[in-house]
Amino acid sequence: MPFKMHSIKLEMGDDMEIKKTKLGMGTFIEIQVVDANPEQLRQMEISVDRAFQIFAAVERVCSRFSADSELSKASRKVGVAVQISPVLFETLRFALEMSRLTNGAFDPTIGKTQENIGFNRHYLTGLTINTPIEAKATFRDIILDEAARTMQLLKPAVIDLGAVAKGFAIDMASNELRLFEGFIVNAGGDLYAGGLDESGSPWKIGIEHPDREGHMLGFVRLSNQALCTSGSYERISPNSPGVHHLINARTKRQATQWSSCSIVAPYAMMADAFSTAAFLLEPQDAEELINKANLYGVMFTSDQQIRRIGDGLL
Structure with missing residues (x-):
């Protein structure tokens, strides 16, 4: 993680907020923390820096x-x-x-x-x-x-280990921030939302439309939960136009039944892995996998249909 993109301290009424962004694990990682106690500001800064150090440590271990x-x-x-x-x-x-x-x-x-x-x-x-x-x-x-x-x-x-290591790092970084009233650890759209936002409500998180930039498939309200998405639009081969990185290991071919799979889970490594796994499976198998784990999924098919699986949070 070679450089810091930005650091922001804001006063929002009675709340303090810190936002920092760094590059790591192949993406931009943003950490946001809110707390009403101004005496927590120094500890917020220390904990956020430790959280970023965790991402660097996991990358040193798990990068291929x-x-x-x-x-x-x-x-x-x-x-x-x-x-x-x-x-x-x-x-x-x-x-x-x-x-x-x-x-x-x-x-x-x-x-x-x-x-x-x-x-x-x-x-x-x-x-x-x-x-x-x-x-x-x-x-x-x-x-x-x-x-x-x-x-x-x-x-x-x-x-x-790309489908588990980033989620693992998000979870470990989140553990550094649990003493504060609210926080989000967001690594390229895969995130964990802890506690409550500055208004005292669960965090409102948008699920991005895979084919329409700036549009959302819907929103979820999260508190102490993770949301991770796997999509065919995320990484495209520089050698083979149109070929994405989500490959079914049994067939050695890219999965084509979905455009994106988003999973809400109790922690990010689980959401990260299940979103990838569901993307690789046929619709019936993906639905069975998500339901057996008692998770919630928002799936967007390759023919532009939204499928919601599990208990709805929208």
Whole structure:
């Protein structure tokens, strides 16, 4: 996270507000905190800075784009049980559970397939990665040992944790801010809304229309909940026009049934992973997945239809 975009302190009646934005994890991260106690201002600034440090730390662990990340180093030791950090272990464990729930449509070993279609450039350095392996591994080739906290790869693989690591970082950053009356941690539209806004109400969050910039599919009111969205419009291959990054690992083809999938969940790693998983599934399977987890989804189909799944929050 090399630079700070802006820092704002505002007085809103009896409330204090801080907003800061930084670049990290391939997107802009904005943190907003509100509190009525002016004596909290210094602590607000300290906690916001710590929250940004968490994003940087998670990126150092989980990035597949950096050869020096913990994930990249561990992945190079095929056939060996490698002890890994709690951050890497927990994100991997959650990703593998999502793989089992979707019978492999969601799969963290999709990284090599993503490299092959052009998603292999570091957003800061511009350097590209072309790992000299074939895309043959599946999630079943990642073995985790909880007692020893180790990871073992049975086959060479490029592991991509993009669908869980950002959500994990949002959750950990949010934990730094819970002593305040209200806050939002927003990483490129994936967010956690804690407490209440400056008016004492749940935060009003818009769900962006995937095809009409500036328009919303609807709004949700959130307090101590996360909202994450996966969309075909988010990342397009520089090598293959029209090809997006959401690839079904079973078919090795991009999912085409949805334009966007937004999920409301109790925490961001769950919302992040379920929005990606639902995007990869056929409508009936996606609906079953969301309902079984007791989540709420707003889905926009490729033929311009809105589908709401679960208990409505709009």
